[in-house]
Amino acid sequence: MNEPHDTPQHGPDHSAHLSRRVFLRGAAATGTVLAVGAGTAGAAAAAPGGFPDYAYVRTLLKPSDLAYNPTGEIIFPCVRGTVGRVSGALGRFHLYYAPHDAPGGICLAYGDSLEGPFTEYPDNPVVANDWQPHYKVSHVSSPHVLWNEDAEEMWLYFHGENTTTRLARSKDGIHFTYDKVVLSTSMMPTGTTETSYARVFRHDLPSRGARYVMLFMLNNTTNHRDIAWGWSADGRSWTFDQKPLVKHSDVGAVNVGGPHLLTRGGSAYVVYNTDRGSGGDVLITEVGKDFSRRDHLGVFHDSMSGAPDNGRTASPSFGTENGVPYMIYEAGERLQGAIALARAKQ
Template sequence: MHEPHLDRRLFLKGTAVTGAALALGATAAPTASAAPGGFPDYTYVRTLLTPSQLAYNPTGEIIFPTVRGVYDRLPASGRLGRYYLYYAPHDAPGGICLAYGDSLEGPFTEYPHNPIVSNKWSPHYSVSHVSSPHVMWHAGRKEMWLYFHGENTTTRLARSTDGIHFTYDKVVLNTSMLPSGTTETSYARVFPHELPSRGAHYVMVFMVNNTTNHRDIGWGWSADGRTWTFAQEPLVRHGDVGAVNVGGPHLLHRNNSTYVVYNKDKESGGDLMITEVGNDFSLRRHLGVFYDSRASAPENGRAASPSFGTDRGVPYMIYEAGERLAGSIAMARG
C-alpha cells in the first residue's frame, strides 16, 4: 500500500489530524486517548540520539528534532533512508545536522558530513551559532525548506531538492518585526495552513522574548512561506498557563480545529501543554497538560520541542528529553 506524505496528515482513532509537522502514515488502529483535545496518550519508548554517541558533537548537547519522510518525495538513487531526522547543538558553534533511518522506531544513522549548515555561510552570514532546524516539505516547489535560527534574534530560510545540500534564501523573521523591546525570535516551525481572511497558506509559530525575560509563543502568516506578517501580540502568554517561560511550539489539527502544543520550562514543571487556537487562530482555550514528563531518565522532568506523526499507522512523538542543553532526542508512541 502506498504511504502518504510525511508532512500533512495524521489519522488517529479514525479521525484526520492535518497540519502536523509529521504526517507519516495512512490509518491507525484505535488508540486509548487521555490527552486534551482527544489526542493519544503518548508513552516514552526509547532514545534515538545521544550527544556522546555522535561524531559531530562540539558542545555535548542537541535540541529541536524535526523528522520528514522522504521515501516518496526524493529520488531513490540519492536517498539515504525513508526518514530524515534534523537536529542541532544549540551552543556555539551549533550546526544543523542530519540523521537518517527507515523507521521512526530507529535506529537512526548520523550523516557523516555534519553539519549540513554551519554558523558561517559566506557571503550571507557569520554568527556565533545556528540551531533549531525545522524542515517543511514545500509541495508546490517540491523542495525541503529549512527554517533555522542564528543568532537568537533571527530566523533564516534555506532550500534543498535533496534534503542534504541547501541553498541560502533569506531572513524571514527577526526582532525588528516585533514590538520594541523584543530580544529573541527563534525556535520557529512553519506549517501549511489556510487562513483565507489573511490570504495566507502558511503559518509560523515561534518563541518570543523581551526585556522582561519571560518567553511567550508568537505567530505569523504568509502567502508563500518566504514573506511574513507577524502578530504583534503573543499567541500564548507564559502567565496565562502558569509558566515562567514557554517555547518549542508545534501546530496540530484535529476534529476541525487547530491547536498549539508547547513546552513549559523546568522551573514551571517541564511538561508539554496544549492550547486550542481554532482554525482562524481566534481562540485561546488553554487545555492543560498534553504530555506529563517523567521524573526518571532520560526525561528527568522535562520534555520539549515535539514533532508528531504516524509511521505505518502508529502515532509517534519525537522530542527533546532531559534538562535543556543536557538531554537527548527521544521517541514516544501513542
C-alpha cells in the same frame, strides 16, 4: 505521513497521570474554556483535544554517540519523510537536530523507521554558523524542515543569532541553498530580544490570504518567553501578529517555547513546552482553524521523572508510520538532553 496527524487515537486508562493532568488543566484554564470531560476517567484515556497519549519507547540520539558533538548537547528534533519526495534518499526518514550552544550546526540523521535506528550523516553539520557571504554568527540551531509541495523542496527554517530566523532550501534534504531572513526582532514590538525556535506549517487562512503559518518563541526585556505567530502566502514573506499567541502567564509558566501545530476535527491546536523553573511538560492550546480561539486545555504530554526525561520534555515533533502516531522530542534537562521517541498508546 510525517506531518501533524489529525486522527484521534484512544489508548488505555492511565489513572496515574490523571490527578496531575486535571490539576494543571484547571490551573491553565483561567479565563478560557476547559476541555470537555476534564476530570473524568474517559478523558484520561487521551490527551486534551482527543489526541493520543504518548509513551516513551527509546532514545534515538545521544550526544556522546555522535561524531559531530561540539558542545555535548542536542535539541529541537524535526522528522520528515523522504518517500515520494527525495529520489535516492539515504533513508525513508530524515531526522534533523542541532546543538544549542555555539557553534551549533544543523545536523542530519537518517533511517528507515521512526523507531530507528538512525545513522548520523557523516558530513554534519549540513548548515554551519559561517555561511559566506550570507552570514557569520556565533551559532545556528533549532532546525525545522517543511516539505514544500509547491516548490517540491525541503525548506529549512533555523535561527542564528537568537534574533534572526532564516530560510534555506534543498531538493535532497542534505545540500541547502540559502534563501533569506524570514523573521527578526525588528519585525516585532520594541523591546523584543529573541525571535527563534520557529516551526512552519502548511495551513490555510483564507481571510488573511495565507497558506502557511509560523509559530515561534518570543522574548523581550522582561525575560519571560511567549509563543508568537505569523502567516504567509508563500512561506517566504511573512506578516506577524504583534501580540503573543500564548503568554507564559496564561498557563502559569516562567517560559513557554518549542511550539508545534496539530490539527484535528476541523480545529487547530498549538502544543508547546513549559518551564516552571524546574523541568517542564508539553501543554496544548486550542486556537481554532482561523487562530481566533485561546482555549488552554492543560497537559498534552506528562514528562517522566526518570530517564531520559528527568522531568523535562520539550520541542515535540510528530510523525506517523503504518498508521501509528509518534512523537520525537527533546528529553532531559536543558542543555543536557537527548532525542527520544514516544509512541501513541493503543
